[in-house]
Amino acid sequence: MNVTAKALWYVESHLSGDNSLEAIADSVGVSRFHLSRAFGLSVGSALAAYVRARRLTEAARHLADNAPDILMVALDAGYGSHEAFTRAFRQQFGLTPDALRERRDVAGLHLQEPIRMTDSTSTAVDSPRIVRRDELLIFGLSQRYQRTNAGIPSQWDRFLPHLGHIAHQADDETYGVICNTDESGSIDYICGVRVSEFPSHPAEFARLRVPAQSYAVFEHREHVSAVSATWQAIWNHGLSDAGFRASDSPAFERYGKSFDARTGLGGLELWVPIEA
Secondary structure, eight states: OOHHHHHHHHHHHTTTSOOOHHHHHHHHTSOHHHHHHHHHHHHSSOHHHHHHHHHHHHHHHHHHTTOSOHHHHHHHTTOSSHHHHHHHHHHHHSSOHHHHHHHTOOTTOOOOOOOOOOSTTOOOOOOOEEEEEOOEEEEEEEEEESSOOTTHHHHHHHHGGGTTOOTTBOSSOEEEEEEOOOTTSOEEEEEEEEBSSOOSOSTTSEEEEEOSEEEEEEEEOSOGGGHHHHHHHIIIIIHHHTTOOBOSSOEEEEEOTTOBTTTTBSOEEEEEEEOO
């Protein structure tokens, strides 16, 4: 089962209907959190942004074909008023709906064509083990990512010099925590360690209390640079194939003693929160 492929099918089948994140997640059979992570990792943009771009693209084509009623086009695109539609349309294409209807040509517009996706290039993942873990206190360097998470390696580079100098560090493991995911696809990523209590310094570091939770734990054995492909496979099919549903809690990468930060080898674990 490819979660993103099913979501893309639903979007195309309901362009003028209910294309809310809740409706799409319900049709796919996963949580909103799960769907947001799968779609963002696979497509490289937020689901809401893709839906908006697809609807406005079809609206643009109707207008170029001299649609007689702009308000009807707006309603079909999911907008409740001519004004709201015009704002969104201008933001997407740089001109108003009226101007495009007069021009009668979509040439030069950045149109969003339907994306087709299959499982043929999906990374294989082994079945996870299930672990119940007590509350975690994570302390570390946090950064917000929107369209890309390409800055994560440099974030780790800034964090690593702090290792060995953090008060109340509970063990030698490090954690890459993904949290505060929103519908735009943005995430917070924390490079951190587990602590027994939150230190006061560095004051700018994030402090995250992760509640007791059950997790599906997947292995990533390749070079760390390929971890995004494993995350994509987990969210697209690995978790669903194993019969689990993600809960809306932080997920994380766990780097143990076998991981070599110098070479990027040694493997790591990917912990996904699941509903009990």
